[in-house]
Amino acid sequence: MTTPSNQGAPVPRPEADAVPLHPVIAQVTERLVARSATARATYLARTDAAGTAGPARTRLACANLAHGFAASEPVEKIDLRGTVKPNLAIVTSYNDMLSAHQPFVDYPPQIKKAVIRAGGIAQVAGGVPAMCDGITQGRAGMQMSLYSRDVIAMATAIGLSHDMFDATLMLGVCDKIVPGLLIGALSFGHLPTALVPAGPMTSGLPNKEKARTRQRFAEGKATREELLEAEAASYHSAGTCTFYGTANSNQLLVELMGLHLPGASFVNPGTPLRSALTDAVSARVTRLAADVQAGEPVARLADVVSERTIVNACVALLASGGSTNHTMHLVAIARAAGVELTWDDLSDLSAVVPLLTRIYPNGSADVNHFAAAGGTAFLVRTLLDAGLLHEDVETVAGPGLRRYTMEPRLAEDGSLSWVEGPTASLDAAVLRPVEEPFQADGGLRVLSGPIGTAVIKTSAVSPEHRVVTAPAIVMDDQADFIAAFDRGELDGRDFVAVLRYQGPAAIGMPELHKLTPLLGVLQDRGQHVAIVTDGRMSGASGKVPAAIHVTPEAALGGAIAKIVDGDLVTVDGVAGTLTVADADAVLDRPSTGAAPSAAEFVGTGRELFGAFRATVGPADQGASVFPAVTAQHSIEEIPVAQHA
Template sequence: MPPTTHPVLAEVTARIVERSATERTAYLARLDAAAERGPMRTRLACANLAHGFAASGEVDKAALRGKVKPNVAIVSAYNDMLSAHQPFETFPAQLKRAVVRSGGIAQFAGGVPAMCDGITQGRDGMQLSLFSRDVIAMSTAIALSHDMFDATLMLGVCDKIVPGMLIGALSFGHLPAVFVPAGPMTSGLPNGEKARIRQQYAAGEIDREALLEAESASYHSAGTCTFYGTANSNQLLMEVMGLHLPGASFVNPGTPLRAALTDAAAARATALTAWGESWTPVGHVVDEKAIVNGCVALLATGGSTNHTMHLVAIAKAAGITLTWDDLADLSAVVPLMARVYPNGKADINHFHAAGGLGFTVHSLLKAGLLHDDVQTVAGHGLWRYTSEARLIGGELSWEEGPKRSLDTDVLRGADDPFSADGGLRMLDGNLGRSVIKTSAVAPEHRQVKAPARVFDDQADFLQAFSDGDLTGDFVAVIRFQGPAANGMPELHKLTPALGVLQDRGQRVAVVTDGRMSGASGKVPAAIHLTPEASVGGPLARVRDGDLVSLDADAGILELHVAEHDLDEREAASADDSFVYGTGRELFAAFRSHVGPADEGASVFATRKERL
C-alpha cells in the first residue's frame, strides 16, 4: 500500500496549483502549440535548413535532410579553467556517438558562460555572478532558437549555470531535456581541516602560503567541489526533479560508470523525442509536484540558500508561482537527514557512499514527504530514483538502492533525522524578510540580540576585523548588496572572520541584503533581506548602535527602533562608483529591472508584471 501523503505537503502543493492556475495553463497552452510530431526541422524552408547542416559531414547531412531521425541539441557550459566543467570537453563527441547508436542525430547547438563564485569571492567579478544565471538562460534560448532540434542535452554543473540552463530550457518547454552531470572530484583535504586553516589565516596565525597549500589540497582535480554548496545542490535538485537519470549526480568523472551514464543520457534524450518511444517535454516534467519535490529534497539535506531564489525563478519559468511561505511551511515538517559540509564534516562523496540520493528519496517517499506521481526523464514515478546505477559485466543497470544508511553520522532516515525540521528558515520583522540557513548553526548560537555595526561594503567589515575594532557582541549589518544595488554578490569571505569572533566567545550575527552562498557556515546569517536597502528598504536607515534581534528558532528579525523614529531618519545611499569596471557597467539594465530576492531576483518579467 503506498504511503499517505503528508498533509502539509498536500496543502502546500494544492495552494501552489491554485495560485498558479492561470499562468500554468497559459504556459502549457504555449508548449502544446509549439509541439509538433516529427522532426522540428521539417518546418524550415530549404534555405534555412541548408544553413543548419552546411558544415556537417555527408552522413550527418543525409540524416538531417531526411524526416525520420530526431536531432538532439547539445548545450554546454564547458570551459577548461573551472574544475566542475572541465570534464565536459569530451562529452559532445561521446554524446553524438551515443545518439547515433540510438537512432538519432546530434549537433552542438551552443555554449553558455560559466563563472565560478569560488574564484570571484570578494572580487568585483562577483557582482556579475547572480546575473549570469539570466544571461545563461538567454544563451540557452539562443542556442535552441533555430528550430532544428527535437530534444536537448544540457551540460552544466555549478552555481548559476544549471538554474539558468533550466530556465532557458523551459522557454522551449515543448522539447525534452536531459541534464548531464560531470560528477564531483574525489575527496581531498577534509572539510573540517580546511575550515580550521581558514580561521587560522583570518586570525593571523598562519601565512598565505600555508593557506594556499590547504586550499589546493581541497580543490585538487577535475570535478565539482566536494562540499555541499550550490553546485552539488543543483545536482540533487535535477535528480529529484526527474531531470537526471537515476543515480547520475554524484559519480566521479573519468570513471567507467560516469561514461556509461553519459551514454545512457544520450540514448534517453533520443527516446524522449516526439518520434521516440515516450515523448516527454521538459515543461511537463517541471510541474507543481516536481517543484515541491525539489524544495523538500533541498530542505531535507540542508542545501544551498541560493535555491530560495533559483527555485522561485525556475518555477516562474514554468508558469508556477512558488513563495518563501511555501518553503517555510515545508521546512517546518521536513526533517534534516544529512550532515555534509558546511553542515557537517563529511563531503558529497561520503554522502553518496552512505546511501546518497537513492536512500534519501526512498526514505522521504516512505514518510509521504515526496510526490511519487510525477513524470521524469526515466519514466513515470519518482520511485525510479530509489535505485542505484551500477556496471555489471560492463553493462549499465539500475539495481535496488539501499534501504538503510551506511553511515548515520552523514545520512539518516526521515524516521531518525538529525533534526525534526529542515535546514532553511524564513525570518520576518520590521527590517523585512530574509532567509537563514540553520543546519550549520549550533542551537546555542541561533539567537543574538546585540547592537548593530553597519557597513556598506564587506571590505570595510574585514578592515575593521583586521584593525581589531570588532569587540563585544554585535550584529554586522552589510547593506547595499542586493540585486538592484550591485548584483547581489556572495559575501562568503565574512565567514572565517565571524567564525573567529564567535569562537572567542562573542555573540555575533549577520544581516544583509546580499548572499552568503551555499557554503554559509556556523554563524547565524539573515541573508537575501528584502526589500533591499537600495530600493528604500528599512536597512538603509539602520545606524551603528541600534539594537537588533535575530531569532532563528522563532523566525524573528527585529530592529528595536520605534517606527516613527525610523521613518524620520534620512536613508543612507550607496556609492555608485562600484558599478563601473570589470564588466559591471554592461549590467546596468539588469540592476534597474531586477526583481526582489523573494521573487527569484530575476530580470525576466512580462510587460503586465512590469506595469
C-alpha cells in the same frame, strides 16, 4: 532488472505500497496549484503551441535548413536532410578553467556517438558562460555572478532558437549555470530535456581541516602559503568541489526533479560508470524524441517540471540542508514554468521536513561520503516512505519518482543496469532515515519583521547561537568589515553586522563568503555575533547566524537602509523574526548610505550590466530580470515557411 545503456528504455520502477502524502506537503501543493492556475495554464498552452508532429527542422525553408547542416559531416548531412531521425541539441557550459566543467570537453563527441547508436543525430547548439563564485569571492566579478544566471538562460534560448532540434541535453553543474540552463530550456518546454552532470572530484583535504586553516589564517596564525596549500589540497582535480554548496545542491535537486537519470549526480569524472551514464542519458532522450515524433505520450520538459516537481525540489533542499541560493533559484525556475512558488511555501515545508544529512558546511563529510552512505537513492526512499515526496511525477527515466531509489551498476561486459538502492543508511553520521533525523525541521527559516523579510539557514548553527540580540554595526561594503576586523575594532563586543546595499538592484547581490571565517573567529571567542544583509552567503552559510537576502533591499528603500550604529537588532532563527528595537522610530528615519552610481558601477565588465540593475526583481521573487509567465505573455502559433 536491467537496462542496457544503449537502448534508451525507462529505468525500472520498483513496486511499493502507496504511502499517504504528509498533510502539509499536500496543503502546500494544493495552494501552489491554485495560486499558479492561470500562469501555469498559459505556460502549458504556449508550450503546446510550439510542439510539432515531426522533426522540427522540417518546418524550415530550404535555405534555412542548408545553413543548419552546412558544417556537418556528409553522413550527418544525409540524416539532417531527412525527415525521420530526431536531432538533439547539446548546450554546454564547458571551459577548462573551472574544475566542474572541464570534464565536458569530451562530452559532445561521446554524446553524438551514443545518439547515433540510438537512432538520432546531435549537434552542439551553443555554449553558455560558466563563472565561479569561488574564484570571484570578494572581487568585482562577484557582482555579476547572480546576473550570469539570466545571461545563461538567454544564451540557452539563443542556442535553441534555430528550430533545428527535437530534444535537449544540457551540460552544466555549478551555481548559476544549472538554474540558468533550466530557465532557458523551459522556454522550449515542448522538447524532452535532460541535464548531463560531470560529477564531483574525489575527496581531498578534509573539509574540517580546510575550515580550520581558513580560520587560523583569519586570526593571523597561518601563512598565506599554508592557506593556499590547504585550498589546493581540497580543490585538487577535475570535477565539482566536494562541499555541499550550490553546485552540489543543484545536482541533488535536479535528480529529485527527474532531470538526471537515477544515481547520476555524484559519480566521479573519468570513471567507466560516469561514461556509461552519459551514453545512457543520450540514448534515453533520443528515445523520448523519437516517441514524440511517433505521436506517443512523452514527458516533455514542461511535463517534468510541474507543481509537484517543484515541491519535491523544495523538500530535497530542506532535507539535505542545501544552499540558500535556491530560495531564489527555485523561485525563478518555478516562475519560468508558470509555477508561483513563494518563500512562505518553503518555510511551511521546512517546518515538517527533517534534516537528514550532515555534509559540509553542515557537517564534516563531503558529497562522496554522502554517496557512499546511501546517497540520493536512500534519501529518496526514506522521504517517499514517509509521504514527504510526490511519487506521481514525470521524469526522464519514466513515470514515477520511485525509480530514483535505484542505483546504476556496470556489469563486467560494460552494460549498465539499475538495481535496488540501500534500504538503510550505511553511515548514520552522514545520512539518516526520516525516523532518526539530525533535527526535526529542514533548517531553513523565513524571518520577518520591521527590517523586512529574510532567509536564515540554521542547520549548521548550534542551538545556542540561533538567537542573537546585539547593537548594530552598519557598513555598506564588505571590505570595510574586513578592515575593521584587521584593526581589532570588532574584538570583545557583541554585535549584529548590518551589511547593506548588497542586493540585486544595488550591486548584483554578491556572495559575502569571505566574512564567514572572520565572524567564526569572533563567535569562537565567546562573542555573540550575527549578520543581516541584503546580499548572499550561499551554500557556504556556516555556523554564524546570517539573515540574508533581506527584501526590500536597501537600494530600493528597504528598512535595512534606515538602521544606524547602535540600534538593537534581534536575529531570531527560532521564532522566525528579524526585529529592531523602537522600530517605529527607526522606520521614520530617512535612509542613509547609497548604492554605487552608474558611473561607479564600472570595471570588470560591470558597466555592461546596467540594464540588469535597473530591471532585476526582488530576491523573494527569484531576483530575475525576466517577467513571470502571465496571460499577457501567451502567443499564437506563428505560421512558418515550409521547404521549397
